[in-house]
Amino acid sequence: MAQKINLSFSGAAILQALAHNYRYGFDIMDVTGLPSGTVYPALRRLEKAGLAVSKWEDEDTARKDQRPARKYYELTSGGRETLSEAVGRYRGLERTIKKVTKGVKPSRA
């Protein structure tokens, strides 16, 4: 079950990126403009709080692309609820992600 956590702007931006289907650490960095030292610990924290879940990518899919399987993250229902609350709180959030994501496509297979 999702815990109630005080979501920072960075945390909300990461949830927003996940909601836009950017599911890998490096992709999230690209679209949020946040450094890896912020994104990865935040992803661990969100996962621990039950707002996101991580899974390993299918080996066959990765092999077809001739690269190693990556770990991807998804929003949980608790994460979606928390995000919708955060969008209300951080007014610039939706706009920020949209601005950065122009022309950046998720690099998933």
Added chain:
Amino acid sequence: MAVRIQTPGIYLWLIRAISLLLPGPSRSEWRREWDAEIVSRWLLLKKWERLNAHSKLDLFRRVQGALLDAVWFQQSRTRLTLVALNMLVALLTGFGALQEFIVGGIRYRQLQPFLISLMGIIVSILFVTSGIALLRRWSTVRRLITLTGTLSILLHVYGVLPPHRNMGFFVLIVGAGYGLVMLVVFDWNERRTIVS
């Protein structure tokens, strides 16, 4: 000078080095995640023919962040503080002991400075070892901490006593004082972790 890195090997090597900071059970999965991201990005950049000095620097910056990510896995800030202080005290003790070892022990061939500085070097190595044990959560950590703390207290108390007075009051405070603090804080932290 142009950056001439042709494989992601150096980044993977850095990740391997940083992964040593992680507790054993989390290490392999953590490394797998970072390795996969780096190799995938490298291959993508190569495919897009955008593998240049700028993109390699960007990849390096990303790898730097892995250090903060690894630190996150060390849930106990008290442990991390102890590790940092252990390394600092090891450096100070080791530096003083090595000087005494070379000058008093080897150059002037005096037995007492030789023995006490040798002991100082051993204590310094023990501080480093117990720091690593704290980080990597070795099962022998308690024994190592107890041994290091006790030896540090004994060494520094003996060091200030007459007639030799090998050490000053400040060294006593740092060496013996920290030895005692380390023993108490480690024990308190372990009890607190068990209770919670």
